[in-house]
Amino acid sequence: MNIIRKIRDLAFSLHRYIGLVVGIILVIVGLTGSLLVFQKEIDAALVKQRFERVIPQEQTLSLDAVANNITQTYTNQPDYQIAQFDLHFDPDIYRVRLRNSEDKDLEVFVNSYTGQIFGDRPRDTTFFSRVYELHYGLLAGEIGFIIVGIAALFMCLLTVTGLIS
Numbered sequence: 001m002n003i004i005r006k007i008r009d010l011a012f013s014l015h016r017y018i019g020l021v022v023g024i025i026l027v028i029v030g031l032t033g034s035l036l037v038f039q040k041e042i043d044a045a046l047v048k049q050r051f052e053r054v055i056p057q058e059q060t061l062s063l064d065a066v067a068n069n070i071t072q073t074y075t076n077q078p079d080y081q082i083a084q085f086d087l088h089f090d091p092d093i094y095r096v097r098l099r100n101s102e103d104k105d106l107e108v109f110v111n112s113y114t115g116q117i118f119g120d121r122p123r124d125t126t127f128f129s130r131v132y133e134l135h136y137g138l139l140a141g142e143i144g145f146i147i148v149g150i151a152a153l154f155m156c157l158l159t160v161t162g163l164i165s
Contacts, residue, residue: 007164008164011161011164012161014157014161015158015161015162018154018157018158018161019158021151021154022151022154022155022158025138025147025148025151026151026155028134028135028138029135029148029151032131032132032134032135033135035128035131036128036131036132036135039128039131040089042128043126043127043128044089044090046127047089047090047093047095047109048090048093050118050119051093051109051118051119052118054092054093054111054112054113055113056091056092056113057113057114059113060112060113061112061113061114061115063085065115066085066094066096066110066112066115067082067096069110069115069117070082070096070098070108070110070117073117074098074108077098077100077106079100079101080098080099080100080106081098081099081100082096082097082098083097083098083099083105084096084097085097091112092111092112092113093109093110093111093112093118094109094110094111094112095107095108095109095110096108096109096110097123098120104122104123104124105122105123105124106120106121106122106123107120107121107122107123107126108120136148
């Protein structure tokens with residue numbers, strides 16, 4: 001009977017201290033995950049706030065015309081190639097992703113009716129790229145990714161120690 005009590009006390013101590021460490025990590029992962037759920041909506045609102053209001057017209061430009069406009073505008077950055085058109089971002093604003101040979105992305109925002117380029121931003125410096133790095137790796141790269149994985153493993157251990165204690 002005494003050994004069972006020692007096992008329960010050990011399980012309770014493990015449960016308490018592992019819970020404190022894992023709890024801090026899970027709060028960070030939970031809050032950033034909550035932000036990431038609404039990433040598209042928040043990012044669209046931030047982009048609309050940054051750029052001028054678009055007046056809708058009857059017809060949007062063809063993607064070829066938009067691509068030609070971007071190619072002509074970004075001739076000083078010949079390494080960038082069009083990688084993706086995001087047509088679901090906003091009906092009035094096309095988000096076009098350019099990528100270079102080093103896998104760096106540049107997002108270009110274009111008026112879908114006139115082809116006017118509102119501006120651009122490097123993809124890896126956006127608010128949500130930082131939130132994503134915090135969520136998956138605690139802003140610590142590969143080591144942070146491992147720490148979050150270990151915290152998830154400890155969460156499973158917390159379940160077992162919670163049942164025992």
